[in-house]
Amino acid sequence: MEVVQVLHMNAGNGEASYANNSQFQEKAIAMAKKITEEAITDVYKSLCPKTVYIADLGCSSGPNTLMEAGELVKAFDKARRNMGHQSPEYAVYLNDLPSNDFNSIFRSLPVHQEDLKKEMDQEFGPCFFAGVAGSFYGRLFPANSLHFVHSSISLHWLSQVPKGLEENKDNIRVVASSPPSVVKAYHEQFECDFSSFLKCRAKELVTGGRMVLYFLGRRCEDHISSYNNVWELLVKVLNNLSAEGVVDEEKVNSFNFPIYWASPNEVKMVVEKEGSFSIEYLDNFMYDLENEKHIDTGNFLVNSFRAVLEPIVASHFGEEITEEIFKRKKTLILESIHELQKVEFFNVVSMTKK
Structure with missing residues (x-):
């Protein structure tokens, strides 16, 4: 599986599109907002750049x-107003893989820019946006050019299936x-x-630049805490299709997602081993869907999983069977909705380039 080519969310504005099924991602942004704002305040106070360069990696x-x-941008503007400074200019880079739906982003950009201008005061400096297509596991920007890097619900995706x-x-x-060899293979790929x-990012950030990253993770060192039976329903569907002779058994056995739920300790160990950053904050947050009373839980789980997983499933099994796979998964979700785990954990880490 060529992850760079197939890893993207469902495009457009349909029922199973990512645009209409990203409430969890929105909630994660809100839960990490205080940590993000504190990091931005610190980096502005220490660097006071005349042009602020921001990168949002895995922007979808x-x-x-x-x-x-x-x-x-508003967090930076608040920091500069608190210090009584003139507004800097802003350059915001939106990064994702080339298969991302950048077209929908740029169609929405003019309205967004106008709304941003209306919300800010007249001293607010120009704000420029650019799309940067490419994997964040490689270089994306010139050396020593960025002041702040942000990434939301993206870094649990690996560069390849181990x-x-x-x-x-x-x-x-x-x-x-999973057998120990599989656990080892996934952990080594994550590391x-x-x-x-x-x-x-150490090459691209200026000294003193900051990063705030949050991505799916697990609470404990064992992988029990990364268990989510909504995912396992897909295994049941695939095994049933294989037993019926609709899908080849070998194709099912060879299917694995390039995804890893790291523990906070694993995140810390990699950061310290790599050595370019000092951790300012690291924690594991819990999102419980049961607390979202306004959400139709069944349809949310059905559509949100399809919005994220459909391109990868279609790439491996073929477009012709994908509809049947998700039709069956929807049936299983709705039949067992009261027994399904509706909790996700994610790591939040804030760090400074040394």
């Missing part, structure tokens, strides 16, 4: 993309029941990828 598309970009997963039958990712991410 939909309403959250430009909303969060605007929040980052090698050596032949024994991971009846699983589509690393879980508590390699996250280290590469840090090395690249």
Whole structure:
């Protein structure tokens, strides 16, 4: 599986589009807002740049993309007003893989820019936006050019499916029941990828620049805390299709997601081993869907999982069977909605370039 080509959210504005099914991502942004604002205040106070360069990595598309970009700019503007400074200019880079729906972002950009101008005072400096297509596991920006890097619900995606997963039958990712060799393969891929991410950002950030990253994770060192039975329903669907002879058994056994739920301790160990950053804040947050009384839980789970997973499933199994796969998964979700785990954990880490 070429992750760079197939890892993108469902485009457009349909029922199963990411634009209409990214409430969890929006909630994560809100939960991490205080940490993000504190980091921005610190970096502005220490550097006072005349032009602020911000990068949002793994920006995806939909309403959250430009909303969060605007929040980052507003946090910088609040910091400069508190210090009585003239407004800097802003350059905001929106990054994702080339297959991302950048077109929808830029169609929405003129309205967003106008709304941002109306919200800010007359001293607010010009704000420029640019799209940067490419993997954040490689270099994206000139050396010593960025002041602040943000990434929301993206870094749990790996650069590739780890090698050596032949024994991971009846699983589509690393879980508590995975053999030790599979756990090791996933952990090593995470460590390699996250280290590469840090090395690249260390070159691109100015000294004293900050990063705030939040991504899916687990609470404990074992993988029991990364268990989510909504994911496992997809395994059940695939096994049923294989038993019926609709999908080849070998195709099912060879299917694994390039995704890893790291623990806070694993995040800390990679940061300290790579050595370019000092951690200012690290914690693990919990999002409980049961607290969202305004959300239709069943349809939310059905559509949000499809919005994220459909392109990868279609790439491996083919477009012709994908509709049937998600039709069956929807049935299973709605049948077992009261028994499903509706909690996600994510790591939040704020760090400074040394």
